[in-house]
Amino acid sequence: MTGVVLQLDAVGKSYRTGTLRVDALRGIDLGIGVGEYVAIMGPSGSGKSTLMHILGCLDTPTSGTYRLVGVDVGELTEDELAEVRNRLVGFVFQQFNLLAHLTALRNVELPLAYAGVPGDERRRRALAALDRVGLSDRVGHRPRELSGGQQQRVAIARALVTDPALILADEPTGNLDSRSTRDVLALFDELHDQGRTLVLITHEEEVAARAQRVLRIHDGGLRVPAQAVRR
Ligand code: ADP
Numbered sequence: 001m002t003g004v005v006l007q008l009d010a011v012g013k014s015y016r017t018g019t020l021r022v023d024a025l026r027g028i029d030l031g032i033g034v035g036e037y038v039a040i041m042g043p044s045g046s047g048k049s050t051l052m053h054i055l056g057c058l059d060t061p062t063s064g065t066y067r068l069v070g071v072d073v074g075e076l077t078e079d080e081l082a083e084v085r086n087r088l089v090g091f092v093f094q095q096f097n098l099l100a101h102l103t104a105l106r107n108v109e110l111p112l113a114y115a116g117v118p119g120d121e122r123r124r125r126a127l128a129a130l131d132r133v134g135l136s137d138r139v140g141h142r143p144r145e146l147s148g149g150q151q152q153r154v155a156i157a158r159a160l161v162t163d164p165a166l167i168l169a170d171e172p173t174g175n176l177d178s179r180s181t182r183d184v185l186a187l188f189d190e191l192h193d194q195g196r197t198l199v200l201i202t203h204e205e206e207v208a209a210r211a212q213r214v215l216r217i218h219d220g221g222l223r224v225p226a227q228a229v230r231r
């Protein structure tokens, strides 16, 4: 491990809906190093997605501090937060979250377009990312013309294309059959072997077992991790 990608200190997140307050995260202390492959497990409603939103700078903590590549995200404006998110984080979601009217290539180009990368370089990098996930022959297909597993691989290409410091996947295999699940997990293994930092959120033990370290969240709190280094 050559450095720290992210660090949470006593992070809490409360939601308010009318007079009701839900403490979705409480006192989370967590550090993740460069090149680590970490799985976060927990039952439905335990706070997994809330934690992913904070890790990915889609939301900010209501208490404690979160540093991503040394940047204290609590100190940032909305615009700065969006910039950090686009530059440093790649997302993979259960529902793929591809734009239905855009081809695979255009979907993968999108984060580069937001980052202001010129058209020809955008295209070249998006094609390379699609090749990386084994979809060179599907670049002109729209999401509805692809299988679920292929759509998720397009989403992984989109997550990779900006060369992010952190790849976050929230239940990435939740909508996939067993064959596509194997393909996607094999791809994550390869990305890990190449030194990528991966955080994968799941409620499936078999999926979590692929990671080097498994963290368990219950009722918004993290159980002290068992350090289980697999390779
Ligand atoms: P998980 O992903 O583990 O199923 P979540 O992080 O989605 O859990 O939710 C954790 C808790 O926070 C739940 O009790 C949920 O109802 C609540 N919650 C999540 N998002 C919101 C929100 N935007 N507003 C209010 N409560 C929320």
Ligand code: MG
Pocket (backbone or CB within 6 Å): 048, 049, 050
């Ligand atoms: Mg969730």
